[in-house]
Amino acid sequence: MMEQKRIAIYGKGGIGKSSTASNVAAACADEGFKVMIIGCDPKSDSSITLLGGKRIPTILDLLRQKIDVKEEDIVHEGYKGVKCVEVGGPEPGIGCAGRGIIVAIQKLRQMCKSIDDMDLIIYDVPGDIVCGGFVAPIRKGLVNEAYILTSGEYMPLYAANNICKGLAKIDTPLSGIICNSRSVTREEEIVRKFSEEIGSKLMAFIPKEQIVQDCERDGYSVLEKAPDSPVASVYRELAHAIMSNNSSVLPSSLEDERLRELTR
Numbered sequence: 408m409m410e411q412k413r414i415a416i417y418g419k420g421g422i423g424k425s426s427t428a429s430n431v432a433a434a435c436a437d438e439g440f441k442v443m444i445i446g447c448d449p450k451s452d453s454s455i456t457l458l459g460g461k462r463i464p465t466i467l468d469l470l471r472q473k474i475d476v477k478e479e480d481i482v483h484e485g486y487k488g489v490k491c492v493e494v495g496g497p498e499p500g501i502g503c504a505g506r507g508i509i510v511a512i513q514k515l516r517q518m519c520k521s522i523d524d525m526d527l528i529i530y531d532v533p534g535d536i537v538c539g540g541f542v543a544p545i546r547k548g549l550v551n552e553a554y555i556l557t558s559g560e561y562m563p564l565y566a567a568n569n570i571c572k573g574l575a576k577i578d579t580p581l582s583g584i585i586c587n588s589r590s591v592t593r594e595e596e597i598v599r600k601f602s603e604e605i606g607s608k609l610m611a612f613i614p615k616e617q618i619v620q621d622c623e624r625d626g627y628s629v630l631e632k633a634p635d636s637p638v639a640s641v642y643r644e645l646a647h648a649i650m651s652n653n654s655s656v657l658p659s660s661l662e663d664e665r666l667r668e669l670t671r
């Protein structure tokens with residue numbers, strides 16, 4: 408039996424982590440893998456495109472209502488059997504996101520025994536690593552592979568670089584960089600260079616295609632709604648690259664001047 412992959416996708420807010428996570432989940436489900444996606448974002452939109460546009464209640468919201476939560480309340484089956492879970496976030500101004508993730512995932516593990524049977528668990532983690540709280544899933548051993556999503560623009564790369572610093576600090580290797588294109592000039596080259604210079608590798612270059620947003624708006628992944636589109640093949644290749652990836656490195660990070668030079 409293959410070892411369970413538990414991956415987290417980090418990256419600057421708004422860079423497309425949820426859409427990448429859900430398309431990879433769908434592509435792996437197409438290949439017959441048992442997949443669970445755990446959205447850790449207060450917006451709870453990691454799983455929406457695997458559920459035909461349906462929003463599911465978050466674990467933290469249910470726990471706050473103090474009702475007797477059951478597995479079927481928090482684990483919802485979506486496209487090709489992908490198990491979808493949304494952790495949710497703290498109420499604004501109260502509580503800690505990182506702590507919330509831990510509480511919610513402990514609850515999930517108590518209730519959902521089939522979590523151990525999954526081939527792939529994807530944690531869709533919010534924002535940049537701004538503090539120790541966001542690396543909570545890694546620290547607790549819930550994640551065994553970290554990926555960073557970026558584009559070739561300065562700000563997402565700056566965030567990616569910071570995430571590398573954070574990962575190195577907690578002694579966690581990086582398994583690869585994924586480029587979600589914003590149609591920047593020489594973008595693939597920039598992100599490839601960045602990946603190499605921090606000691607990692609570029610897993611995929613996802614072109615900017617309107618069809619991704621169109622499918623998302625309709626509540627579907629590209630794999631489900633437009634499986635014959637070229638970008639669907641890119642997600643398939645990325646899914647394959649992730650499932651067969653067994654190398655990771657402790658990333659180094661770049662000086663800000665070098666980062667600016669790369670993106671100039």
Ligand code: SF4
Pocket residue numbers: 502503504505506537538539540541
């Ligand atoms: S920034 Fe860190 S400490 Fe603050 S809520 Fe988020 S995870 Fe918790």
